[in-house]
Amino acid sequence: LYFGSPTGVCYFNPQEINQNRKVSPIRIIGCQRLGSQSEGTLYTMMSPDSQGVIHLKYNENTFKFEFTVENFAQGAYVDYAYMMKGLEDKWYDVEGGKEVTFRKLPPGRYTLRIRAKLKNQDWKDATETEATVIVHPATMANMVGIPYLYIACGGGRLVLYALLQT
Numbered sequence: 001l002y003f004g005s006p007t008g009v010c011y012f013n014p015q016e017i018n019q020n021r022k023v024s025p026i027r028i029i030g031c032q033r034l035g036s037q038s039e040g041t042l043y044t045m046m047s048p049d050s051q052g053v054i055h056l057k058y059n060e061n062t063f064k065f066e067f068t069v070e071n072f073a074q075g076a077y078v079d080y081a082y083m084m085k086g087l088e089d090k091w092y093d094v095e096g097g098k099e100v101t102f103r104k105l106p107p108g109r110y111t112l113r114i115r116a117k118l119k120n121q122d123w124k125d126a127t128e129t130e131a132t133v134i135v136h137p138a139t140m141a142n143m144v145g146i147p148y149l150y151i152a153c154g155g156g157r158l159v160l161y162a163l164l165q166t
Contacts, residue, residue, distance in 0.1 A: 024071035086110040107137035
């Protein structure tokens with residue numbers, strides 16, 4: 001194709017234009033757990049350990065991940081999807097944002113996989129990243145207050161009454 005300009009003629013061959021644009025790598029930019037009213041904070045930042053694993057207590061199992069592509073110029077042209085392996089092995093599209101929230105995740109080991117593609121590309125051309133999350137189960141140390149709760153609720157009176165009747 002040839003174009004005229006005030007400084008001369010410009011030309012190029014459209015077949016020489018590289019159509020294989022790749023989406024920039026994905027970065028997880030935040031991981032936050034949902035706080036409670038008693039804590040006075042809505043979200044608390046979480047950091048991975050030295051192996052890159054995020055550890056959560058059994059009662060800290062509601063959290064969100066935020067992510068983006070490294071090339072911010074691609075931001076408006078990128079579609080995201082995620083899969084939480086260990087919960088479901090199914091991809092879900094991320095609608096209208098760059099975050100995903102999980103609520104009341106049961107104890108276990110999970111791998112969050114996030115993939116991104118440019119809007120005009122297939123998912124086979126997507127880039128991926130992942131994060132490992134472990135939600136630890138409740139332990140006996142967490143349940144030490146249960147006997148006291150039982151006693152406070154009148155269970156102690158019933159036991160005492162049964163002992164005195166024998």
